[in-house]
Amino acid sequence: MKSLPIVLCCFLCAMLSHGQEKFLTKQGYTSFFSSSPVEDIKADNNQVLSIIETSTGTIAIAILMKSFLFEKSLMQEHFNENYIESDKYPKATFKGQILNFGALDQNEQMVTVQGDLTIHGVTKKMKTQAKISKTEESISLKGSFPVKVADYDIKIPSVVMNNIAETIEVTFKLDHQPYKK
Amino acid sequence: MTKKGRITIIISMLVIALVVVFINAAIYNKPHTNVSESSPNVSLASNTLLEEFENDEIRANSKYLEQIIQVTGIISALNTANGNGIVTLSGESATGSVMCHLSPEENKKMSALKKGQNVVIKGICTGYLMDVILIKCVIVN
Numbered sequence: 001m002k003s004l005p006i007v008l009c010c011f012l013c014a015m016l017s018h019g020q021e022k023f024l025t026k027q028g029y030t031s032f033f034s035s036s037p038v039e040d041i042k043a044d045n046n047q048v049l050s051i052i053e054t055s056t057g058t059i060a061i062a063i064l065m066k067s068f069l070f071e072k073s074l075m076q077e078h079f080n081e082n083y084i085e086s087d088k089y090p091k092a093t094f095k096g097q098i099l100n101f102g103a104l105d106q107n108e109q110m111v112t113v114q115g116d117l118t119i120h121g122v123t124k125k126m127k128t129q130a131k132i133s134k135t136e137e138s139i140s141l142k143g144s145f146p147v148k149v150a151d152y153d154i155k156i157p158s159v160v161m162n163n164i165a166e167t168i169e170v171t172f173k174l175d176h177q178p179y180k181k
Numbered sequence: 182m183t184k185k186g187r188i189t190i191i192i193s194m195l196v197i198a199l200v201v202v203f204i205n206a207a208i209y210n211k212p213h214t215n216v217s218e219s220s221p222n223v224s225l226a227s228n229t230l231l232e233e234f235e236n237d238e239i240r241a242n243s244k245y246l247e248q249i250i251q252v253t254g255i256i257s258a259l260n261t262a263n264g265n266g267i268v269t270l271s272g273e274s275a276t277g278s279v280m281c282h283l284s285p286e287e288n289k290k291m292s293a294l295k296k297g298q299n300v301v302i303k304g305i306c307t308g309y310l311m312d313v314i315l316i317k318c319v320i321v322n
Contacts, residue, residue, distance in 0.1 A: 026280065026312065027262030046263055047282060049310040064314060066246055066307035073213040080247075090242055090308050 023052045023139045023176035030063055030172045032147070034165040041075055041164065043068040050174045052139055057101025059113065059141075061094040061174070083154050084120055092119045098132070098141075108133040113143075119152040130172075137178065144171040214305065216284065217319045219249050221303045227254030227270035227279040227313075234309040235277060242308060250315060251303040252279055256296050266291040268302060268318070277311060281318040290320050 028048030034041040045068045050061040065086035070076040080086040096115015104111070114127040130143030146167045149156060156164050223245070230252055234241040254270030257278060261267065266283040268291075281302045283291065294300065304318030 026310070027260070027267060029263060046265065047280075047307065047310070047314045047316065062310050064308040064310065067314060067316060069316075072209065073211050074209055076213075087243070087246070090246070091310075 021054045022179040023054060024179040025050050025174050025176045028061070028172065028174040030170065032068075033169045033171070035169075036163055036165045038163045041070070043070045043076070043079070045069070048172070048174065050141075050176060051179070052098070052141075052176055054101070054139075057098040059094070059096055059098055059115070063092040065090055065092060078160075083156065089119075089121045092117070094118070096126075098130075104132065104134050106133070106135055113141075117147075119147070120154050122152045124151055139176040141174045141176070142172065144169055146170070214249070214317075216249060216303060216305060216317045217286075221251035222248040224251040225253070227252040231277050231279055231313055234313050238309055245306045246308060248306055249303055250306050251301060251321065252281070252315070253299070253301050254279060256294060256298050256300055259291065259294055259296065261288075261291070264288070268294065268300065268320075269312070270300070270302075277313070279315065280312045281315045284317045284319060287319055294320075 026049050027046060028050045029044070029046055030048050031042060031044045045063060047067045048061060048063050050059065052059050065084050066080060068076070068079065070079065094115055094117050096113055099112045099114065101111070108131060110129050111132045112127060113130050114125070116123050117126045118124075126145065128143055128145035130141050132142075133140050147170050148167050149164070150166065230241075230245070230250065233244070252270060256268055257271030258269040259266070260269070265285060266288045268281045268283065270279040270281065281304055284304075300320060301322040302315070302318050302320055304315030307314050307316055
């Protein structure tokens, strides 16, 4: 009967780890696109960290601002130094919930994701639709949503006002894998 | 004013305007930092870099962000995402690592790398999430 506590312990651990199963990606993709009469600006980021907790449908995303790559290095410099102030605010984060996560089957379908988006030190509630496909081995989440530059207290100098759109389209593609540790 | 004087003024104004246009174009089209041709600002072991970020992220950010960093470490994983190679250098701590996202030109060198091998890689540091991230990486050795 000596082994009973050990067996119990193992059982408990198994239950705990099952209850807190995480899916994760460290190579998520995010881009943003600004379209104005003067020029189109696009930046890509392939180093997005995203974690989904499958028991609750909670999702947490962290994005490094300096990881956004622009076509022109001058745009990247302006973005980091003047607009997003990435030395002060090096990350953008999203913490939220995939609604009705538990009810999902293996088919690709639309879900609502809602939560708090923090950019440039400003946190705003947001809600968007995303395409999800969930299997035993992966959870993929794709979608896009608009972000109003002014909402996040990002100041665009009047000189380049015509070059940058007031609303920027953010696209994301996150392929999560089970997290084993 | 003489006719000659007026022509000189017009020509010099044109020259100035041209120079301004060229300088603007040069600034606007300023190239990205070329990692393979630049010498690193710092050289250190991947473990040391990771430890500094784990201990004091804010300090490490101000020290390393946007710098070309050359790290030496042991490969713990090799992956590709969206067609680009990622070399993970393991740390002594259980959770973190240094993730080196290779520049597209370096992808073909991926096949020569093996897990457990010691490598020297340089790249631009963009910050720390669960791991320290280096982008546009070039394999040095």
